[in-house]
Every structure is written in C-alpha cells, then in structure tokens.
Amino acid sequence: VPRVVIIGAGIVGCSVADELTERGWTDVTVVEQGPLFTTGGSSSHAPGLVFRTNASRTLTEFGDYTVRKFRDLSLDGKPCFRPVGGLELATTQERWDDLRRKSGLAASWGIRSELLSADDCTELWPTVDGEQIFGGLYTPDDGLATALRAGEAQARRASGRGAVFLAHHTVLDIERRNGRVSAVVTDHGAVPADIVVSAAGFWGPTIGRMVDVDIPLLPMAHQYAKTTQLPELVGLNDEHTEARRPILRHQDADLYFREHVDRLGIGSYAHRPMPVDLDDLAADPSSAMPSMLTFTDADFDPSWQESLRLLPGLADTKLDEGFNGVMSFTSDGMPLIGESRDVPGFWMAEAVWVTHSAGVAKALAEWLVDGRPSTDLHECDLHRFEPVQRDPQYVRQRATDAFVEVYDVVHPLQPAEHPRPLRTSPFYPRQQELGAFFLEAGGWERPHWYESNAASVDELTLPERGDWASRYWSPIAAAEAEATRNRVALYDMTPLKRLEIRGPGALEFLQRMTTGQMNRKPGAVGYTLLLDEAGGIRSDVTVARLGDDVFQAGVNGALDLDWLQQHLPADGSVAIRDITTGTCCVGVWGPSARALVQPLTTEDFSHEGFGFFKARHANIAGVPVTAMRVSYVGELGWEIYADADVGLRLWDSLWEAGEHLGVTAAGRSAFNSLRLEKGYRAWGTDMTAEHHPYEAGVGFAVRMTKGDFVGRSALDNLAAQPTGRKLVPLVFDHPEHVVMGKEPVYHEGVPVGYVTSAAYGYTLRASIAYAWIDSNWTDPGTQVHVEYFGQAYPASVATEPLFDPEMTRIRR
Ligand code: FAD
Missing domain, CATH: 3.30.9.10 (D-Amino Acid Oxidase, subunit A, domain 2)
Known part of the structure; x- marks a missing residue:
C-alpha cells in the first residue's frame, strides 16, 4: 500500500482521507498548518449551502454524492447535513x-x-x-452541509482505519527522488510519501510552486x-x-x-x-x-x-x-483534479466547493486506487487546458470573469468575452472580411456563420424557433448548410487539435492505443477510438498513416495529447508533436468539391485515384498540403492541411477557384446541423469515458480481430452484456421545436434519458437530437417527449443515420 500524504485538512482533505482508507489505502497522513478541524481554511467558515443542480452532469453527480454521504454522517450525535x-x-x-x-x-x-x-x-x-x-x-x-462537522466525521472514520492527522504542521517543501515525490517537508520534519495529494484549497498555487507546478486558480x-x-x-x-x-x-x-x-x-x-x-x-x-x-x-x-x-x-x-x-476560482469555474505530469506522484483536488467535496474525493480515490474514476472527469481534469489557458494572466482574467458571472443566466453557446481574440487561424483576415460571427473555444476564434451569406437566406423557408434557440444562431446557417449539400463550402478546421506521431515504434504504439487497424498501407485513414482499460471511450480520433513510421491524428483536445503521452513507450521509439498551431486545415465539402480542387493540382483527385478515407501529399495552387478524403458533414470532399504560413494563400486559391462554383464560407452552426444529420458523434457531448462503444453506437470502429489494445479485454464482456441505455437519434414531430442539449426525455411521463446534441436539420427539414435513453425505449418509432422550458415537445426515436444511409454522397 503506498504512503499517501494529504496536504490540508479542510473538507476536501478529510474527504479524500476517508475515501482512500475506505478503499484499503490506509497509510495516509494528513498534514495541516492550522488546528484541527477549524483549520483557518475556507471550510472553516463555509456556510455550506448545497445546491446540486448544475449544467455540468459531473458536478451534479458530485453534489448528489456529497448529499447522500453527509446525510448518513453524524458527529457526536449531531448531523452533518440538513x-x-x-x-x-x-x-x-x-x-x-x-x-x-x-x-x-x-x-x-x-x-x-x-x-x-x-x-x-x-x-x-x-x-x-x-x-x-x-x-x-x-x-x-x-x-445545508455542516462542513466542519462533516470534515471531522470523515477524518474520524479515516483515523479509525489508520490515517494520521497532524495539526500545526506547515508544509514548507516537497522532496523529489528521480523526479517523483518522495517526502513532504513540514516545520516539524519530513513525512515520507509515495503520493502527495494537495488539498490545500486556495493555497494550491503556493504548494504547486514547491514542485514547480503552476496551479491555474485564483x-x-x-x-x-x-x-x-x-x-x-x-x-x-x-x-x-x-x-x-x-x-x-x-x-x-x-x-x-x-x-x-x-x-x-x-x-x-x-x-x-x-x-x-x-x-x-x-x-x-x-x-x-x-x-x-x-x-x-x-x-x-x-x-x-x-x-x-x-x-x-x-x-x-x-x-x-x-x-x-x-x-x-478557475478560468472555467470547474475544479482541478489529477496528477502532475512533470512531478509523478503529485496529485491535487483543488477549487472544490463543499457541495462537490465528497464526490470529488470519491473520484480521486477511485482514480488512485482503481486507476480510473467511475465518473467522467474531462471537465475537471487538470490537463484540460491549452498552453495559453495556463498563462497566469489568462487565468486571472477568466477567473475574475467567472466570479462576475457565477449566478448569471448563461446560454450554452455563450462564449468567453476576454481575452479575445486570443488564437486565430491563418484564414482570420478573410473570415473578418466575410463578416464572420465568432464564438470562442479553447481560446480559438471560430466562425459560426458569415454575414456575407445573408443574401442567400431569403429563398429558404425556415420554421420559427424560440428566443433561446435563436441566440448565437442565425438563419444564415441554413444557407451555408444548403451550399454544402448542393455546391461546395469551405470550413475552417484549424482549431481541431492535430498530432504527429512518429518513430519506429509509432505503429505498435497506435495499435495498442486505438481500437482500429492501424497496420495499413501509408495513405490509409481511419476513424477510431481511444478507450481506457475499462472500455470507456476516452476519445474518438481520425488517424492517417502518412508514412511507414509517420501518422497524423485529429484528436479532441489537450486531454488526448496528455493521454497518449502518458502511454508512450519508455524506449523513445515514438515521439508525439502537437502540430496544431504550426499548421492549418480547411475542409472543402460539397458535391462540387472535386471540381474545385482538381484543377488546382496535378495529383489525381478522382474517386478512383483518391478513394474515400485516403490521405496523400499534394500541391494545391503552389502550396504543399496533406489532403485527407474524410468528411464530418457527410459530403464529398477533403480536409486540406498546410503549414500555417501558407494558409492564407491556400484559402485564397481555393476561394478564387471556387467562385464559378458558388463556393461559400461556412461556419460551425451549419457544421453541427450537418454532422447530426449524419449521426457523427461529438466526444465530450454525446459520449465520454462513462460510455462504451456499443451503447454509444460506435462499435463499428472496434476491430476485435486486430490483436490486443487498451480496453480490449473489458470489451469482451461489454459486448455480451445488455446495457441499460443507448445513444439514439430523435426526430421531433414539429420542426419549430428546436432544443439545445441536456434536456430530459420522457416516455409516457416517466423520465427515461437526456438529450446530448440537438440542431435543426436543414436538409431533413426536421428538428433532430441525439439522446441517451433507457434501452427499453430505444426501438425506432417509440414515442417520447423532450421537456424544454417546461413544455413537452413530442418526438420519436429514429433509425440512424437520418441522412444518406448509403453514403452515396460521400463515395462518388
Ligand atoms: P480549505 O478548507 O481551505 O482547506 C485547505 C487546507 O489546507 C486549509 O486547512 C489550510 O490550512 C491547509 N493548508 C494550506 N497550505 C498549507 C501548508 N503549506 N501546510 C499545511 N496545510 C496547509 N461552498 C459551498 O459548497 N457552499 C457554500 O455555501 C459556500 N459558501 C462559501 C462562502 C464563503 C464566504 C467562502 C469563502 C466559500 C464558500 N464556499 C462554499 C466554498 C467552500 O468554502 C470552499 O470551496 C471549500 O471549503 C474548499 O475546501 P478545501 O478543503 O479545498 O479548502
């Protein structure tokens, strides 16, 4: 059993000690600079209001666990929760x-x-x-949680199992041996440690400095x-x-x-x-x-x-x-949970409210003891930030805004206001000229539609949608979707993270990390999954084999890079490079995509010469590119990657060449509608590590015959077990019933699930959604209703994909 030292005996430290010792990790020492248990930290005076309902399902679950736990706790006959x-x-x-x-x-x-x-x-x-x-x-x-009592009650349970609480022990330093934590140095001497958990609350940054780790909280x-x-x-x-x-x-x-x-x-x-x-x-x-x-x-x-x-x-x-x-406060209002990559053995659970304390502690204990939390933590993971988002000035600005907005009515699409613009693609000047309406994600400016397309809207008939669903939306998205389905559109895909995975061990590494067959000829592209050991979906990625030892992966963000890096072989045979910022990507999609691109290159871009899910290097209008024939919108076309410095030239060349074809710049709003029509999942929204491939409808991306890979043994069992839920498409009875995501789904008045993604399908002329639903009610045709602002919107379970099931539009 490892020796664990927890820094801080506030509500989080006490809760972590309880959850760890309950799981058999009993060699736990909690060091606290103040007295026990009125330590002088935030928990000492927290009024302890516990409102559980939160837009984050994870935080709600944490709050609910805290309530269930504290309800059954008492200290000397006094309750810990009212x-x-x-x-x-x-x-x-x-x-x-x-x-x-x-x-x-x-x-x-x-x-x-x-x-x-x-x-x-x-x-x-x-x-x-x-x-x-x-x-x-x-x-x-x-x-009401009585934080002090709940802390002490949990500490007593932990002490009963062997944990030691040391009052008036101020942590001055953390020692490392071979890079790993080895001891916590206090003003009364050192306490040896294999694992250190910083539960120091707002003192987190001070503790972090002891091991040269920046803690992004204010x-x-x-x-x-x-x-x-x-x-x-x-x-x-x-x-x-x-x-x-x-x-x-x-x-x-x-x-x-x-x-x-x-x-x-x-x-x-x-x-x-x-x-x-x-x-x-x-x-x-x-x-x-x-x-x-x-x-x-x-x-x-x-x-x-x-x-x-x-x-x-x-x-x-x-x-x-x-x-x-x-x-x-943190830049996104969420806690910081996880282990430092620079200092193995240094863990933290910080920026945690009393409300979420027991839930966070349980997740952390599961992570330490079982190797995996049972709750999806991607919104709380310490490694979720992009490098610019860890900058102290950014943290200060965003955390200050998070304080100001803490009780605001926040629309799900509402972007951060500062600091902007922060990250822009090489196409940004053109996007501005075209009147792009930008939202922000991961620090990137991302066009959601272009005012320059407003003139095309008149010809379209669109149902009225409500005020809420109209925010951060424009009917122009319909025109851009129409252009994509009928002509050709350019999409800026630059903000999506790209990794280059290279080296003699790259193939073997990717075979182990993904569910797909990576051992294919250079030029092959595959949609595949990253699973954890329990078969949960860590991410879905697109991997292109560009050479014998060179792969390019389109991933879902900083957490994927972190996950892959954690699993790199120790022999140095594989190197991963985040090439996102040095490169750019434009999606050219629509029936006229080939007519647009082919004249600009000497490479053969015909259906026979450049098949679906294939990649190759080419020159387009004098710019060296990597083109991949993939499409998230369900149309013929390519993602075209180039170095960032020549990106603007690439965009301009495509634009000029496409003018006679009616080329249109299109944004995320149209994109989201088109991808939902095709049933393409968005990781983090439609599925997370809490879901496995079969229930999430991505079992097709698993090649059980390819040999071993992370999560495979768990899948053997999961494939055979009926699960209680399924991700399915819904089509609303009334096209004006457009929802946003996270709404509850009812069957005959009984809650049976919740919506993940939703959009109006411009091609289908129907309002659509994806939802996790109790598998008793997932047969196509099942009537349900979605509750939206207290109103019941009738819908029925549909068969997917809703659009072009034969894939004739892509394979031509
Ligand atoms: P703390 O309780 O601060 O514990 C950290 C511990 O680490 C401290 O005891 C500290 O002494 C110790 N420590 C720090 N540095 C060292 C060191 N070098 N060596 C040894 N020990 C060290 N949350 C809610 O959920 N509901 C509410 O109603 C609510 N109301 C609030 C009202 C106010 C006015 C405030 C300020 C906060 C409120 N919160 C509320 C937030 C909540 O109080 C905190 O998020 C929570 O208590 C944090 O718990 P913690 O254990 O992480 O931190």
Missing part, C-alpha cells in the same frame, strides 16, 4: 424562464425539483416579498455576513436544528441566504472582484483564520439594500458580523 431543501427565486422573466430550463436539467440528472408559484414560495419563506417574484425552483433534497474574496436576530425566526430553530427553511438563492442580485438559528446569513457575489495575493496572506502568520479577511462594508452595501428589498422583514435587523472569505 435536508432543508433549496429554493431559487426569480425576480425577472428571464430568470423565471431559466428556472424552468433548470428544472429540466434537474430532471435530466435525476434531481427532484418542482416549480413553485410566488405564493408557494412565500409559504416556504414568509420573509420573502411575494410581490417581487415570479416564482421559484424548489429542490427538496438540497440542503484566490478571490467573497462576502458573507450575518444579521442580528430576526424576530420571526425566534423560537423557530434552536442550536440543534440551526435551520429549517430552504436555503435560498436570489441570483438576479447575486445573493444567497440561510438561517443561523435566529439570524440570517447573506452571501454576495455582487461586489467587485477581489483577487487575493497569497504572499500578502502569508505575510500575516498571526491570523488564526487566514481565509477570513476584514469585511469591507461599502462593497456589501448594495447587497444589503437588495436583501432588504427582497426580505422586508430584515428592516428589523442590522448587519452584525461579516467577512470577506477567500475561496478559489
């Missing part, structure tokens, strides 16, 4: 709409919820002025205050009950509330962002509660006024005590 319920109020129509949407999210992720009228809300919370609200979303199983102050006694609460609660009414959110004013016996606690995110400098904090070692900074009244004043407006009864009270509490 299931008082949660109530989110709407004081604007926009919020009210959003709560209806959120009740759908809750249903998708299996959280009980109910929309309440204003009267029902004031019945639960008589202090609330019913005149001000439209209604609320009630989640009866949410509630400590920020967040205000919390308590009122004096509120007369109407007197006699309602006692020291034992503490609170009875639901925890309350007034997100239109960035506020939340809870009872503290006969007083009210008010938390605010309405104030200016207040980043905290860890060096300043460290300069005051005398502070018993370093995470509690002096309350700045003026910052809180607007929140107090707003509290008085919503809860007029507060007029009988005053603000009694408040503080600026320090907590962590």
Whole structure:
C-alpha cells in the first residue's frame, strides 16, 4: 500500500482521507498548518449551502454524492447535513424562464425539483416579498452541509482505519527522488510519501510552486455576513436544528441566504472582484483564520439594500458580523483534479466547493486506487487546458470573469468575452472580411456563420424557433448548410487539435492505443477510438498513416495529447508533436468539391485515384498540403492541411477557384446541423469515458480481430452484456421545436434519458437530437417527449443515420 500524504485538512482533505482508507489505502497522513478541524481554511467558515443542480452532469453527480454521504454522517450525535431543501427565486422573466430550463436539467440528472408559484414560495419563506417574484425552483433534497462537522466525521472514520492527522504542521517543501515525490517537508520534519495529494484549497498555487507546478486558480474574496436576530425566526430553530427553511438563492442580485438559528446569513457575489495575493496572506502568520479577511462594508452595501428589498422583514435587523472569505476560482469555474505530469506522484483536488467535496474525493480515490474514476472527469481534469489557458494572466482574467458571472443566466453557446481574440487561424483576415460571427473555444476564434451569406437566406423557408434557440444562431446557417449539400463550402478546421506521431515504434504504439487497424498501407485513414482499460471511450480520433513510421491524428483536445503521452513507450521509439498551431486545415465539402480542387493540382483527385478515407501529399495552387478524403458533414470532399504560413494563400486559391462554383464560407452552426444529420458523434457531448462503444453506437470502429489494445479485454464482456441505455437519434414531430442539449426525455411521463446534441436539420427539414435513453425505449418509432422550458415537445426515436444511409454522397 503506498504512503499517501494529504496536504490540508479542510473538507476536501478529510474527504479524500476517508475515501482512500475506505478503499484499503490506509497509510495516509494528513498534514495541516492550522488546528484541527477549524483549520483557518475556507471550510472553516463555509456556510455550506448545497445546491446540486448544475449544467455540468459531473458536478451534479458530485453534489448528489456529497448529499447522500453527509446525510448518513453524524458527529457526536449531531448531523452533518440538513435536508432543508433549496429554493431559487426569480425576480425577472428571464430568470423565471431559466428556472424552468433548470428544472429540466434537474430532471435530466435525476434531481427532484418542482416549480413553485410566488405564493408557494412565500409559504416556504414568509420573509420573502411575494410581490417581487415570479416564482421559484424548489429542490427538496438540497440542503445545508455542516462542513466542519462533516470534515471531522470523515477524518474520524479515516483515523479509525489508520490515517494520521497532524495539526500545526506547515508544509514548507516537497522532496523529489528521480523526479517523483518522495517526502513532504513540514516545520516539524519530513513525512515520507509515495503520493502527495494537495488539498490545500486556495493555497494550491503556493504548494504547486514547491514542485514547480503552476496551479491555474485564483484566490478571490467573497462576502458573507450575518444579521442580528430576526424576530420571526425566534423560537423557530434552536442550536440543534440551526435551520429549517430552504436555503435560498436570489441570483438576479447575486445573493444567497440561510438561517443561523435566529439570524440570517447573506452571501454576495455582487461586489467587485477581489483577487487575493497569497504572499500578502502569508505575510500575516498571526491570523488564526487566514481565509477570513476584514469585511469591507461599502462593497456589501448594495447587497444589503437588495436583501432588504427582497426580505422586508430584515428592516428589523442590522448587519452584525461579516467577512470577506477567500475561496478559489478557475478560468472555467470547474475544479482541478489529477496528477502532475512533470512531478509523478503529485496529485491535487483543488477549487472544490463543499457541495462537490465528497464526490470529488470519491473520484480521486477511485482514480488512485482503481486507476480510473467511475465518473467522467474531462471537465475537471487538470490537463484540460491549452498552453495559453495556463498563462497566469489568462487565468486571472477568466477567473475574475467567472466570479462576475457565477449566478448569471448563461446560454450554452455563450462564449468567453476576454481575452479575445486570443488564437486565430491563418484564414482570420478573410473570415473578418466575410463578416464572420465568432464564438470562442479553447481560446480559438471560430466562425459560426458569415454575414456575407445573408443574401442567400431569403429563398429558404425556415420554421420559427424560440428566443433561446435563436441566440448565437442565425438563419444564415441554413444557407451555408444548403451550399454544402448542393455546391461546395469551405470550413475552417484549424482549431481541431492535430498530432504527429512518429518513430519506429509509432505503429505498435497506435495499435495498442486505438481500437482500429492501424497496420495499413501509408495513405490509409481511419476513424477510431481511444478507450481506457475499462472500455470507456476516452476519445474518438481520425488517424492517417502518412508514412511507414509517420501518422497524423485529429484528436479532441489537450486531454488526448496528455493521454497518449502518458502511454508512450519508455524506449523513445515514438515521439508525439502537437502540430496544431504550426499548421492549418480547411475542409472543402460539397458535391462540387472535386471540381474545385482538381484543377488546382496535378495529383489525381478522382474517386478512383483518391478513394474515400485516403490521405496523400499534394500541391494545391503552389502550396504543399496533406489532403485527407474524410468528411464530418457527410459530403464529398477533403480536409486540406498546410503549414500555417501558407494558409492564407491556400484559402485564397481555393476561394478564387471556387467562385464559378458558388463556393461559400461556412461556419460551425451549419457544421453541427450537418454532422447530426449524419449521426457523427461529438466526444465530450454525446459520449465520454462513462460510455462504451456499443451503447454509444460506435462499435463499428472496434476491430476485435486486430490483436490486443487498451480496453480490449473489458470489451469482451461489454459486448455480451445488455446495457441499460443507448445513444439514439430523435426526430421531433414539429420542426419549430428546436432544443439545445441536456434536456430530459420522457416516455409516457416517466423520465427515461437526456438529450446530448440537438440542431435543426436543414436538409431533413426536421428538428433532430441525439439522446441517451433507457434501452427499453430505444426501438425506432417509440414515442417520447423532450421537456424544454417546461413544455413537452413530442418526438420519436429514429433509425440512424437520418441522412444518406448509403453514403452515396460521400463515395462518388
Ligand atoms: P480549505 O478548507 O481551505 O482547506 C485547505 C487546507 O489546507 C486549509 O486547512 C489550510 O490550512 C491547509 N493548508 C494550506 N497550505 C498549507 C501548508 N503549506 N501546510 C499545511 N496545510 C496547509 N461552498 C459551498 O459548497 N457552499 C457554500 O455555501 C459556500 N459558501 C462559501 C462562502 C464563503 C464566504 C467562502 C469563502 C466559500 C464558500 N464556499 C462554499 C466554498 C467552500 O468554502 C470552499 O470551496 C471549500 O471549503 C474548499 O475546501 P478545501 O478543503 O479545498 O479548502
């Protein structure tokens, strides 16, 4: 059993100790600079509101696990969780709409919820002025975690299994032997360690510096205050009950509330962002509660006024005590979980709320002990960031924005506002000239449609879609889809990550890592999967063999690069290079793609000369390129790769040559519709490591006959086992019923699944979606309904692919 040292005895450190020892890893030492268990960290004063429902299914699952765990925990007879319920109020129509949407999210992720009228809300919370609200979303199983108690209760269980908790041990350094962690050095000596878990909360960056690892989080102050006694609460609660009414959110004013016996606690995110400098904090070692900074009244004043407006009864009270509490923010609002690649054995679980603490700890413990978390962690994985996204200035800017937006109504397509533009493809100047509407992903500017195509929209008849589905959308996407199906369009594919995998061991390496047959002649391209040991889909990738020892892979992002690098053979026979930034890619797709490209090259681009799923080097209009005959939109055409410096010339040449064919620049909005019509999955949205290939409908990409590969042995069993769910296409009865993804699916009123991707299919003239559904209800023709903003949209399960099942459009 490895020796584990956990840094920090906050809620996360205690929870990790419990989860590890429960799994038999009992050689655990928790070192804490403060006293136990009121350590002085964020957990020491966390008011402990647990609202589980989140756009992230993973975070919702973490929250749900925390509730289930804490509900059964007590410390000396006192509970660690109070299931008082949660109530989110709407004081604007926009919020009210959003709560209806959120009740759908809750249903998708299996959280009980109910929309309440204003009267029902004031019945639960008589202090609330019913005149001000439209209604609320009630989640009866949410509630209050007592973080300190829950931490200590978990620590006791861990201690009972052998874990040791050391108070007043400040970590000063982390020792390494042969690059790996070997000991944690404290002011009372060194503690040997095979694995170090940094659960240091917002101190994470300080701990990271000890091993030269940048931790991309920003400590920020967040205000919390308590009122004096509120007369109407007197006699309602006692020291034992503490609170009875639901925890309350007034997100239109960035506020939340809870009872503290006969007083009210008010938390605010309405104030200016207040980043905290860890060096300043460290300069005051005398502070018993370093995470509690002096309350700045003026910052809180607007929140107090707003509290008085919503809860007029507060007029009988005053603000009694408040503080600026320090907590962590990240650039995307998600936690940081995983092991450093530079310092093996150095793990972390940081930027974690009390709400998610037990769920995160369980996932981390599974990862350490079993080698794999049972929950999809791609949104939380430490290695999800692109290099520019780890830049301290980027982290600071985005984390500050994340603080400001924490309670905003956020559209699923809403892009980051700063820093932009950050990454642009060589085609960017032309995209701007064509009036591209850009959204951002991975730091890249990505055109979603081009205003220059607006004139073509008139001829098209499109159903009215609702306001929400119309945001970050334009009918121009229909014109671009039409151009792709009937003429030819250029798509900027530059932002999709490309790796070059090279060396004498490259073939063997890829054979081991992927589900496909890689041992084919140079020039072959394949769609294949990266599985984990349990057969879960880590990614789907396109691999081209460009030479005996040279492959190019189109992958899904930084996590794929990380995954492949982790598995590289130690003998140096394989090298992986991320060639994304030095190259560019344009997709030329549509029935006229060949007529466009062929005159620009001496290579044979005929169907016979350049078959489907083949790749070759060529020169196009004087630019050396690699062309691959693949298509994510289901049309004839090529992805054409070139070095970035000649990218603009490539684009211009294609554009000029295509003018007589009606070439059109097309964006992601059309792209998403076209790929859904073809049933092409998007990893991370439609499927993750929680799914295996057969239920996700990508079993065709598995070649069991090719020999061993990562995940193969697990697939033997999975193929034979019926699974309880399947990813299937839905077609809505009414074309105007366009949804966005993550909505719940019902069969005869019973929830049976949730939508992953959705779009209006411009070619099919139907609204379509993909959804994970209980396999009892996945037969084609099964009638279901999708709940959208509280409305039932009828749909039926369809047979895939919805468009061109014979592939005649691609193979010609
Ligand atoms: P911490 O509790 O900070 O624990 C980290 C520990 O590491 C500390 O005890 C620290 O002393 C120790 N440590 C650091 N450096 C060293 C070192 N060098 N050597 C030894 N030990 C070290 N979350 C919710 O879910 N719901 C809420 O309602 C909520 N309200 C909040 C209100 C406020 C005002 C604030 C500030 C935060 C709130 N949060 C809430 C967030 C939540 O409190 C934190 O996310 C959570 O407590 C973090 O837990 P942790 O264990 O990671 O960190």
